[in-house]
Amino acid sequence: MASDDPMRKTSLYVGDLHPEITEKDLAETFGQVGPLVSVHVCRDKFSRRSLGYAYVNFWFSFHGTFAYSALTSTARACLNHAKLRGKSMRIMWCQKDLLARQNSNANLFVKNLDKSITGARLEEIFSKYGTILSCKVAEENGISKGFGFVQFNSEVSAMAALSALHNTLLEGKTLEKAEPNFRSLYVNNLDESITEDLLKDKFSEHGNVSSAFVMKDKNGKSKGFGFVNFDSHEAAKKAMEALNGKLIGTKNLYVSRWRKKAERMGHFRHKCSDQCKGSKTSNLHVKNLDACVDDRTLQELFSGYGKVTSAKVIRNGDGVSKGFGFVHFSCPYEAQKALNSLNGAEVAGRTLRVALDRHRERRTNALQKPYTMLPELLSPYLAQHSCFFPNLNTTIPIEEPIPWHPTLDESSFTPFVSYNPYQAQNFGGAYPWPLATSDGRAVPSNSFNEIINGYVQNLQAF
Missing domain, CATH: 3.30.70.330 (RRM (RNA recognition motif) domain)
Incomplete structure (x- = not known):
């Protein structure tokens, strides 16, 4: 194998680093696992202070997998959640897709954790329900804050863990999945007559509205959607539940919590792909x-x-x-x-x-592939006459071009065999269809054309 093959590199993301950790510290820790290509601590471009995360690149995917689970060559201690300069490292495979990284549908926010629960323990508990990409317990000065985050590789796994573990006891405390805390609402399907003042007045019935906006084009015409910001999460949630689907003007409103673009696109892509499987x-x-x-x-x-x-x-x-x-x-x-x-x-x-x-x-599928359906429709006729139908998916390779009517040794052929032009080989791709040679007699041209024309007319009338 070529040692400089870039496809052999495996990259790991190392987060939650102590601000004083350097490339040398990481190289010494990860270098015990296998040969390193590079170690890079990400820093602020002006102050050059560490941003708290780094990337470690190994040769060969085997070393990357090994590094994810072992601290030394003995493989007894895990690098993931292992402490370096007093802080637990959080290690995961690099994910270049921003939408996949920020897919909130596969993320769980777990609160009411006992102070003794570490990131490693939390991952051990949730790993029974699917593949975990990232897991951490929030800490301050090395002491747990009582909540954490678990990111699965799919929404299905996250929902399975939520159903199984929500309101269960762990170290004497009840686990809870916290709801998103939001104060901003996205409002769609607005009537053209809805102004910002009218929008604010309508939503103010459910709490104190700090601001309301209706998005407009360059001509000042409403684009049909806007945003409403509340002073509290409770008021925003109440307004969303009360006004979503309600008729305002001549249209039914669509109201949901405001989401970042990456989160919206990730949610949309996931839902769309699921629906495309069925319909x-x-x-x-x-x-x-x-x-x-x-x-x-x-x-x-x-x-x-x-x-x-x-x-x-x-x-x-x-x-x-x-x-x-x-x-x-x-x-x-x-x-x-x-x-x-x-x-x-x-x-x-x-x-x-x-x-x-x-x-x-x-109808669209039929018109896109009309000729692939012809053999099925014409098979009774073809079987009756024992005749040939061209294979449209196969080209017969030949070494040299041969004239349209080659000189043949008639002794090698059965008498009374028809050799119509449409039965001939596709010599070097010179003719429109890649045809093959048949032993059967040809379909009478008039009957064949009538069948084809009838089939096309049926498609157009479908």
Whole structure:
């Protein structure tokens, strides 16, 4: 193996370091495990003071795995949670994906911990429920503050640990999973007539509002969303529970706690990927629409549940609504969320009927791969005539180009075999389809064309 192969390097993140720890200290500690490529303590670019974390790079992934679990060559003491200059180190694999690092859905905040619970003990307890990326107990001057954090590699593992350990006794104290403490709310699906003063007045019914904003474009027109900041977490939580989904003006509000962009994107990506496993369509079929509902109204109605890429009310030749339409979202998760919320909702005096538009999904798939479906549709005809159908996925390699009608030794062939052009080999890729040679007779050209044309017409009418 080439010793300078960069792909052989394994990098570890070492956090919660004492501010006086240097590269030399880390090199001496981790160097007992295996050969090091580099050790870097991250520092402030102006003051050059340590930021409390570092990166350690080993040769070969084996050394990185070994370093994660051993202090010396005897492998008896763990580096993770081991003390260096009086502080416990927190070691985890480097994660370059910012969204994965800040995925709050896989993080647990555990409070009411006994002072004797260390980071190593906390990780031992929670590791039964999944792979732990990071675990720590908050300390001050080496003394536990009574709470800690556990980060799993998936939300499923985090939920399993929460269900099993919430309100259980540990060292005489009841473990609790603390709720996020927030005071800022994100408000979406605002009516164009909603001003900042009106927004503030409405939310002030549930507590003291310090500020309220409605986001506007360069022309001063509302973008349909805004933010409300409260003085206390209790007031913000109360307002969120009371106003989420409530009709204000002509629209139902969507209210949630404000999240950082990385947290929002991580949550969205996780939910979207989960929904994509079960449903691959982002299209909704909406029925029982009132005649007054147009394309814009339909889009505004569904935009509170995600990004609507298109909304269309179907009309007859005179421009009169047929009472149904289609809405296309950017992600299956958004479509499913809108379906769950609006199916059965009353709009303009009518009860909506919302369903996934799977016809469009099947139609799109069929039109994208028309020829791959032909053998299945034509198989009865082909079996009856014992004839050949071209394999569209295979190209027959030949060494040299041969003329279209080569000179053949007729003694090696069965008499009365047809050699139509579409049955010939694809000599050097010169012809549009990669065909093969057949022993059977050809399909009569007129019958074959009729079948193909009929199939295409059926697809277009689907």
